[in-house]
Structure formats: structure tokens, C-alpha cells
Amino acid sequence: MKCLDLFIYRGAFCLGLMLCTSLGLCLFQPPCLADGSSNGNDRIAVVISKKIKPYIQVGDGIQAKSEEIKLDVDLFILDPETKSIQDNVLHQLALTDYKLIAAIGPEAAVFIWAITSIQSPKIYTAILDPENCTGLPEHAMGIALKIPVEIQVKEISRHFENLGTIGVLFDPTFNQDFYDQAEAAALNHSFEITPIKVGSKTQISQQLQEHIGKIDAIWMIPDQTVISEKIVHYVIKQGIYQGMGVIGYNSFFTLSGAVFSFEFDYKALGSQAALKIKSFLESGQWTPDPPLFKTIVNQRMAKKLGIIVKK
Structure with a gap:
């Protein structure tokens, strides 16, 4: 797979692993009610490519915002190198009639779009260059980590x-x-x-x-x-x-x-994804938006170099 996502570039910059328990993730068993309902909210699945900090933060942002906008979220962490985990995630996705399945990162995106037996709408987030992501269809919807x-x-x-x-x-x-x-x-x-x-x-x-x-x-x-x-x-x-x-x-x-x-605030990107998902479920329309980002000015270095940089 030739997906040039931002985190490949940032891998050399020491992006460490985070424990999945920091999100209280439901990795394999969705927390449905005894009768299979979900408090009347739309239930979505979010598949995270791997346990690296930015992906986890995006998932955290989706989960936090979803609580505000009445989406029920089941989070799964995919291990691209472990087939048994992939099989288990696939099995769990098939157990619930999800309104939508979202992918965080390229590996998860390729994984969910390869599941032809599940007809739920699919979206991606946290992919730098989806156009060059092998296995991701041209019509795929999502939020690319690509500031115009x-x-x-x-x-x-x-x-x-x-x-x-x-x-x-x-x-x-x-x-x-x-x-x-x-x-x-x-x-x-x-x-x-x-x-x-x-x-x-x-x-x-x-x-x-x-x-x-x-x-x-x-x-x-x-x-x-x-x-x-x-x-x-x-x-x-x-x-x-x-x-x-x-x-x-x-x-x-x-x-x-x-x-x-x-710079990206990955939790904010997760919130953006949750709002876009909610809007899509209500309207059936997906309008591409650029990712949320912020700019950082190093005033100490700018002053040292004699460069005027406005905040």
C-alpha cells in the first residue's frame, strides 16, 4: 500500500504509542443495550489504523464531540500486521447495523472499503493524500490532512x-x-x-x-x-x-x-469529523471541507533573525 499519510513523514519525529485505555476504547465488543438499541442515537463505528498518538487523538475527538451531538460510537483499533485482530474487527463490524463506518488513517480506510459485505456508508479522515492511497476508491468521502x-x-x-x-x-x-x-x-x-x-x-x-x-x-x-x-x-x-x-x-x-x-490539533480534527458525520447522516450529502489547522509563530527565533512575523 502506497499511502503517503502525514504520520509516515512524522514517524521519524518520535510519535510514540498511546495506550488504547486512555480512550476507554471498546476494542472488540460494542456496548449496545441489552435489546440491541442505542438510546435512539445513530450508532457509528470508528476504525483506527494503529496505536499512534495522532490517530488516537483523532478518535478521542470523535468520541468527545459525538457525546454532544448524540452519536453513539464504537471504537476499534486495527493492527495491520495481525490478521487475527483484523478478522475480529471484521466480525464485530458485521454484528451491528452501523449507520456509518469511519476510518482514521490509510490502513483503516483500505480495510473498511475492502469489506464488500457491509453496505453502510464509509468515510475516512487523517489521510494526507487519499488520491494516491492504493485501495481507496476515487469516490471515497472524507477529510484529508491536506491544507489547500x-x-x-x-x-x-x-x-x-x-x-x-x-x-x-x-x-x-x-x-x-x-x-x-x-x-x-x-x-x-x-x-x-x-x-x-x-x-x-x-x-x-x-x-x-x-x-x-x-x-x-x-x-x-x-x-x-x-x-x-x-x-x-x-x-x-x-x-x-x-x-x-x-x-x-x-x-x-x-x-x-x-x-x-x-500544525494540526488532532482532537479538533476528530471533532470536525464527528460534525461532518452527523451532518451527512441527517442530509445524505457530503461536502468536502479542508481540515482544521492552526499556525504557530516562533517569535523568539524570528526576533533573533530580524524577521517580522505577525501572530
Whole structure:
């Protein structure tokens, strides 16, 4: 399966496991009432790909919001490498007539869409690139962990003053389309976008050196070639040496010295998913929405570099 979800990129950044008991999860036996009813609420199933912190937090957010909006939720944790657990989850899903089955993460999404014997509507969340997720149908509904490029450019413009040129570090094999969209979106703002193209990790140092003096900031995006803990630290250090800020896409970047990053509140994403599910069950219509996100400014580093970044 070739699903490029955000947590693959973040795996090198020490995303630890959380105990499933922190959610009080009903892993295998749905807590239905004795007569099989569910207090008159809609009952949904939520299948979590694996026990990593962001997925668990999304599930926590779905569960918490569902209590407010009168959805009954049964949560299951899938172990993609253990067939007996997968079989058990499949058996439990078949026991209850769920109004909807939701997947958190790519493994769970592929798992639920492969179940042809269950006709309940299905949705996904916490997948970065559903279009390239093998096993996920084109018509699949859900919330991708993908902030539209034009929105990212708008947020960068809103926060930064006096930026002339931003260099985007990326491998064209994976992110040429992202760059093209960013370049086009920047035409409506006060700065320019320029490419820092690399085809391998070994080209990063040379390409950065070639762009020193030509750019005012470095924008790092999720990219298979240029994303690792070691590379992030290296790029940020080079930026600091040259008085350039780095823009990243999660808290690891700001903690490592980037001046700005886009970040997800995974529990809030779960709440967003629960509200979308409730709306879909009531209307039968699914309207795609961008994921909720927040922006983080590292004012200490911005001040050190002499960069004006508005909150």
C-alpha cells in the first residue's frame, strides 16, 4: 500500500504509542443495550489504523464531540500486521447495523472499503493524500490532512512582512504540482515563490548554497526525499546561519528552530469529523471541507533573525 499519510513523514519525529485505555476504547465488543438499541442515537463505528498518538487523538475527538451531538460510537483499533485482530474487527463490524463506518488513517480506510459485505456508508479522515492511497476508491468521502496550497500561501502572506522571495525545498517527482500551485497563488500576494529542486538527499546542501542570497525564507513541505529529522535540523541550521527563517508543517519544526509552521490539533480534527458525520447522516450529502489547522509563530527565533512575523 502506497499511502503517503502525514504520520509516515512524522514517524521519524518520535510519535510514540498511546495506550488504547486512555480512550476507554471498546476494542472488540460494542456496548449496545441489552435489546440491541442505542438510546435512539445513530450508532457509528470508528476504525483506527494503529496505536499512534495522532490517530488516537483523532478518535478521542470523535468520541468527545459525538457525546454532544448524540452519536453513539464504537471504537476499534486495527493492527495491520495481525490478521487475527483484523478478522475480529471484521466480525464485530458485521454484528451491528452501523449507520456509518469511519476510518482514521490509510490502513483503516483500505480495510473498511475492502469489506464488500457491509453496505453502510464509509468515510475516512487523517489521510494526507487519499488520491494516491492504493485501495481507496476515487469516490471515497472524507477529510484529508491536506491544507489547500492557496490557503497556505495566504496564511504565509498574512503572517510575514517584507518577504521578497520564498524558496520551496522539494523533489519534483513528488511535489511539482504543489509547487506549481504555490507559485500561482503567490501572484496574488506580496512575495515570490522560487523552486529549490532536489532529486536526492545528497543534493540538498548544494542546492541550498546556490540559493543563498537569493531567498528570504525556506519553505519545507511534506516530501519523501527531503523529510527526515536530520535534514530538518540541517536546513534550519543553514537558515539560521544565513539569517533566513524556515517555514514547516508541524510542531517539530518550530521546536527545532523554524520561525513558522502549520500544525494540526488532532482532537479538533476528530471533532470536525464527528460534525461532518452527523451532518451527512441527517442530509445524505457530503461536502468536502479542508481540515482544521492552526499556525504557530516562533517569535523568539524570528526576533533573533530580524524577521517580522505577525501572530
